[in-house]
Amino acid sequence: MTDPQDASASAKPYDAKTLAKKHRIDIEEAAKIIAEHGADRKAADKAARRIAA
Secondary structure, eight states: OOOOOSSSSSSSSOOOOHHHHHHTOOOOHHHHHHHHHHTOOHHHHHHHHHHHH
């Protein structure tokens, strides 16, 4: 059986601090993105890039 902790990082939802640091945006903005896109890291990255630009 597979241990859930062995899942790759891309399969887990973002932490607001991690998303904010990666895209150099405010933690509040990152939290809003995560609330909107949930566990979809690809969509969260896309939204964060729009804000960071």
